[in-house]
């Protein structure tokens with residue numbers, strides 16, 4: 001029987017404990033977070049806000065919702081906030097009232113767990129490797145109708161394949177689904193880490209389509225997985241239904257202050273854009289030089305790879321790289337992938353070179 005693998009990357013605590021080192025000594029390529037770290041203006045603002053924790057947060061998160069409303073270009077009644085994108089995913093499953101959902105995979109594992117927790121059956125539509133893991137939208141629609149599913153959940157850009165679907169294709173899908181009362185949920189947790197986030201996002205479409213839910217997060221772009229802040233953009237009615245399922249204080253005081261990131265940290269935004277425009281392609285091209293590895297082209301800050309070297313699997317590579325304090329994500333527990341796949345995050349140039357150097361050192365025979 002296959003060994004249980006962790007559901008997610010980023011478990012530096014467990015790996016560090018196994019190695020007997022401090023978590024900070026590991027270079028974590030298993031979690032896909034902006035390597036520039038938390039924006040400096042957010043860090044200082046949160047310090048200043050600490051004493052606000054003696055009061056309850058604003059239950060309506062008015063300040064944050066106003067900031068998000070301006071950022072996304074929708075009314076604040078089209079937004080609900082929660083403890084990370086993950087909580088929003090569970091909340092949607094809990095409120096959409098469908099029996100079956102179609103999920104293009106391989107994709108983020110947690111969708112299945114969330115579906116199960118709400119008693120929703122999952123039908124996986126396979127993203128074909130030979131098509132670069134891209135979705136064939138006609139096939140996906142037919143598959144959904146054939147399966148009599150009430151919803152589709154599509155991750156864009158997709159974790160772990162790093163594929164990005166065109167916004168135009170998504171608009172057509174949402175429109176076609178709308179005619180059949182099929183809900184479409186798009187997880188855009190990584191959208192701001194693509195080259196043209198505004199053009200790639202479909203969040204503003206919620207003004208036109210009642211069947212669309214867009215999931216977003218502060219987690220990846222602003223490197224704050226520990227603060228837990230995500231949101232959903234959808235029609236006013238859908239948002240009211242989601243909020244009815246939330247506790248009275250859906251997020252904590254510090255998270256409700258995180259909207260400061262939209263104010264004038266131009267240096268951080270410039271550096272992030274520069275990095276996302278250069279580094280994924282740099283690392284991808286370098287990985288393509290290894291005959292032992294097939295790397296799939298990235299649209300965002302992580303790269304899916306397949307081991308081609310005889311006798312190697314992701315767990316063996318992971319153990320080898322751990323010797324250099326490098327942590328990668330074994331991708332074997334993603335539906336439709338096997339133990340030859342692994343995923344690595346794109347980091348800043350020095351770290352990217354560090355993993356390349358470690359890979360070059362390996363005797364693949």
Ligand SMILES: Cc1ncc(COP(=O)(O)O)c(C=O)c1O
Nearest residue numbers: 084085086108159189217219230
């Ligand atoms: C595609 C995708 N959506 C959502 C999440 C969860 O994000 P958060 O940490 O904001 O809950 C992740 C986390 O890895 C993810 O990969």
